[in-house]
Amino acid sequence: MQTLIDFDRAPVFAIPTIEPVGGLTVREGLLLEGPQGWGEFSPLPNERALVRWLTAATEPGTVGWPDPVRGRVPVAVTVPAVDADRAHQIAAASGCRTAAVEVGAGGLAQDVERVQAVRAGLGTGGAIRCDAKGRWDPDAAVTAIAALDRAADGLEFVTQPCQTLDELAQVRRQVEVPIAAGDPIGLHLGEAADIAVLAAGPLGGARRALRVAEACGLPCVVSGTLETTIGLAAGLALAGALPRLEFACELGTRGLLAGDLVADSRSLVPVDGYLPVAPMPPAPQADRIERYALTDPARVAWWRERLQSAISAS
Structure with a gap:
């Protein structure tokens, strides 16, 4: 998996909500690019099943999604x-x-x-x-x-x-x-x-x-x-x-x-x-990644540690 996706340089984003949703005022996560495309790793703050989220985030860029039966x-x-x-x-x-x-x-x-x-x-x-x-x-x-x-x-x-x-x-x-x-x-x-x-x-x-x-x-x-x-x-x-x-x-x-x-x-x-x-x-879009980049170093480190925990456990 690590030979296909550059986890170390995965962009970390933070997008405010228009109003609080389920207690959230900002939605944070990372984007993972695989050979076939992009996925999103954004487990909620209290989520523990990080490996599942990692599998979901790498699925579209590696094995792809199942064939649809409706458009x-x-x-x-x-x-x-x-x-x-x-x-x-x-x-x-x-x-x-x-x-x-x-x-x-x-x-x-x-x-x-x-x-x-x-x-x-x-x-x-x-x-x-x-x-x-x-x-x-x-x-x-x-x-x-x-x-x-x-x-x-x-x-x-x-x-x-x-x-x-x-x-x-x-x-x-x-x-x-x-x-x-x-x-x-x-x-x-x-x-x-x-x-x-x-x-x-x-x-x-x-x-x-x-x-x-x-x-x-x-x-x-x-x-x-x-x-x-x-x-x-x-x-x-x-x-x-x-x-x-x-x-x-x-x-x-x-x-x-x-x-x-x-x-x-x-x-x-x-x-x-x-x-x-x-x-x-x-x-x-590159400009959107830049606009919504997470800038707090502590939060960026927290997300990268979270991603690494999922990789280590997978």
Whole structure:
């Protein structure tokens, strides 16, 4: 692997978010160039499965992505934990027919107002799902899901209302709204979930995520982790290759970043609620790499150590 990719000179980037998303105000990571193209290594701060992220980041530039079975995929716009007016604006301007709304970061009343605003922004025909990021205990989850289901005039599903599989199973037995669980690798979801969430980075790339989808035996929804266009392209490759794609993909996050590393014409912004599936990610632009280069020496060193840890463990 090291003979194919120059890890030592991998560009380190830092792009501010337009508003906090899941607690993030800046999205950082590295770009890795292989013989066939570029990949993104951007595990979240608390992520421990660094080898999976490294595999995902090197996949497009080495072995490539699996063959697609569709040329474009429907996309859900992500609405972070913003106030109701901003939530309405994001949903209405997205062009998407599905919205994934972050909840659980504040009070239930604010969550209800946000979901109501998204419903108004999407219209009556749009689908709404919520992502609690494991923030509730089972009792709080049951109460919140009922209130949010009413606010949405019907939720498509709720992702990760609690942390553990046992807690998810408790909630699922008490609510009618389907429950989605993240990180299904090696887990027997059993009674804990109706839907599995697949993200290319945490699962080790598009090819490995396809194997996870087959093994878990549940309907799957493809999600991202607030990547740049180069990282989002991996999620699109996964969505394009899934035998069945029953849900809009949570890959409509490019608009939550203040910039991108590719040319504007290649940036993955949904059009009429869809994104195209490409055979490889677009290459970054030199001026964008320079503009969004991480300049804090301590942070640069932290990222390079993180990358080296993944290489050593692989």
